[in-house]
Amino acid sequence: MNKTGTKTIETPRLLLRRFTIEDAEDMYENWASDPEVTRYLTWPTHTDVDATRALLEDWVAKYADGAFFNWAIELKSTGRVIGNISVVHLREDIDEAVIGYCLSRAYWGQGIMPEALTAVMDYLFDAAGMNRIAAYHDSNNPKSGRVMQKAGMKWEGTLRAADRNNQGICDKVLYALLRSDRAPQ
Secondary structure, three states: OOOOOOOEEEEOOOOOOHHHHHHHHHHHHHOOOOOOOOOOOOOOOOOOOOHHHHHHHHHHHHHHOOOOOOOEEEOEEEEEEEEEEEEEEOOOOOOEEEEEEEEEEHOOOOHHHHHHHHHHHHHHEEEOOOEEEOOOOOOOOOHHHHHHHOOEEEEEEEEEEEEOOOEEEEEEEEEEHHHOOOOOO
């Protein structure tokens, strides 16, 4: 693994970049305070912008570590931050990154998250040298699985009662993509 850290990635509609403290209002308003967005996540809905700001202070401090990968999803047409995508678990011994993501409800169903996920996977394979990229979702949230499928990830199985989120104990549906699964570049 190459400890490249969070570098800016551009797609046709998105700028994936490091968070700044100034993103607190957008993050709070667009997704962190929305119980529908955080429904299947492992962290609680933020009750005020100060909670969001404190989290961002922690994330910004971690950018100095080349093994920290956490992108703000900025919509280029508006300049607003509408979500995030990050490596939530890293196994350097097997060059594996597990990705998590969330997006403002106002942008669901527009192909934004598959666009971001594809770009981040390309970066993690090509720049960071990953061999395996995985993601998982609660079986009660199949739309998250569609994001993984659209980004080219392959279903690997369902682990029964293997995770906990804001809904309680849940089944964990696992997807992954290996370097060898990718089309020749």
